[in-house]
Amino acid sequence: MKDKYKLYGFNNLTKSLSFNIYDVCYAKSNREQWDYIAYIDEQYNSERLTNILLKVTDMIGANVLNISKQDYDPQGASVTLLIAEESMVPFKDGETVVAHLDKSHVTVHTYPEYHPDNSIATFRVDIDVATCGEITPLSTLDFLINSFDSDIITMDYHVRGFTRDIAGKKIFIDHHISSIQDYIDDEILQKYDAIDINMYQSNIFHTKMLIKELDLQNYLFKTDVYELPPKERLLISDNLRKEMIEIFSGTNVY
Template sequence: MENKLTLYGFNNLTKSLSFNIYDVCYAKSEREQRDYVAYIDEQYNSERLTDILYHVTDMIGAHVLHVSKQDYDPQGASVTFLIAEETMLPAKNGETLVAHLDKSHVTVHTYPEFHPDTSIATFRVDIDVATCGEITPLSTLDFLIGSFDSDIITMDYRVRGFTRDISGKKLFMDHKITSIQDYVDEKTLERYDAIDINIYQSNLFHTKMLIKEVDLQNYLFNTDVYELHPKTRLSITNSLRKEMIEIFSGVNVY
C-alpha cells in the first residue's frame, strides 16, 4: 500500500471482501440444462478454482499456509486457503525471524443450478477474501471479474476493528475508499449498470453490477441464434433479462 501509516505495534484491522457472480444461460430442454450444468461444473472444478485463488493470494502479497479443496456430487466445488502475511521480526541476537502474524483465509464455492419451468440455468460463484493488517483484497477485483462470465456481480467490503498510530490514537480505517467501484477498471464499469449502498460510519461498502448488453448467442447452449425465429429470439432475450433483473434486485419482480 502507498503512504503506509506509522503504527504503534501491529495493524489489527480485519478486511473482508465478498465477491459473488451469476452467469445466466438459456437451455430449452431439461436435458440441455443438465448438460449446461455439467459443462460449467467441469469448467470450474476445484483444480481451476485453486489456480484462481493462488493468483489472488499472490496479488495481495499473501502466502499460502494450507489448501483444502473438494468437488461435490452431483455438482459444485469448494476451495479454502489459509493464508498469512510474512513479517520480519528482530531477534535478540541481532538476526531476523520470519513470523506469520496476520493469518486469514480465501474461499470459493460454486453453485450450478437450473429450473426446468423457466428454461434458465444459472451458475453462481461466491468468493470470500478475509485479511488482516495492511493487506487489502480490493486490488483483486478486476482479475476476479475477468476470471468468470459475469452477468450480475455483487460485492461487499468491510473493515472491522481498529489499530493505533504512534501517538496512541485509534484508527478504524487505514486507506481511503468511497466506493468499491473505484477499484474496478473503467472499461469493465462501462459494460455494467452499477449501484452503491454504503454505510460509511460502519466502514461497510456494497456494490451491485448488472450487464448492460445481452448478446443472445452468448446465452444459448448448443444452439445457434440464427436457427431461431426472430420472435423466439426476442422472447428468450426478455426471459433472460427478467431473470437477471430479479437476481440483481434480490426480489421476485415478475
C-alpha cells in the same frame, strides 16, 4: 498506502471482501440444462478454482499454509486456502523480529442451478477473501471479474477492528475508499450498470453490477441464434433479462 501510518505494534485491521458472480444461460430442454450444468461443473472444477485462488493469494502478498478442495456429486465445488504473511514487528527498543501473522483465508464455492419453467440456467460463484494487515483484497477485483463470465456481480467490503498509531490514537480504516467501483477498471465498469449501498461510518461498502448488453448468442447453450424464429428470440431475451433483473435486485419482480 502512499503515506503509511506509524503504528504502535502491527496493523491488525481485518479486511473482508465477499465477491459473487452469476452467469445466466438458456438451455431449452431438461437434457440441455443438465448438460450445461455438467459443462460448467467441468469448466470450474476445484482444480481450476484453486489456481484462481492461488493467483488471488499471490496478488495480496500472502503465503499459502493449507489447501482444502472438493468436487461435489452431482455438481459444485469448494476450495479453501488458509493464508499467512511474514511481517516485521518493531519493538520499543528498536529491535525487530520476524513474526508469522495469520492473514486469514480465501474461499470459493460454486452453485449451478436451473429454473423449472423457462429453461434458464444459472451458475453462481461465491468468493471470500479475508486479510489482516495493510493490503486490501480490493486489488484483486479486476482479475476476479475477468476470471468468470459475469452477468451479475455483487460485492461487499468491510473493514473491522482498529489499530493504533505511535501516540495511541485508534485507526479504524487505513486507506481512503468512497466506493468499491474506485477499484474496478473503467473498461469493465462501462459494460455494467452499477449501484452502491454504503455505510461509511461503519466502513461497510456494497456494490451491485448488471451487464448492459445482452448478445443472445452468448447465452444459448447448444443452439444457434439463427435456428430460432424472431418471436422466440425475443421471448428468450426477455426471460434472460427478467432473470438477471431479479437476481440483481434481490426481489421476485415478475
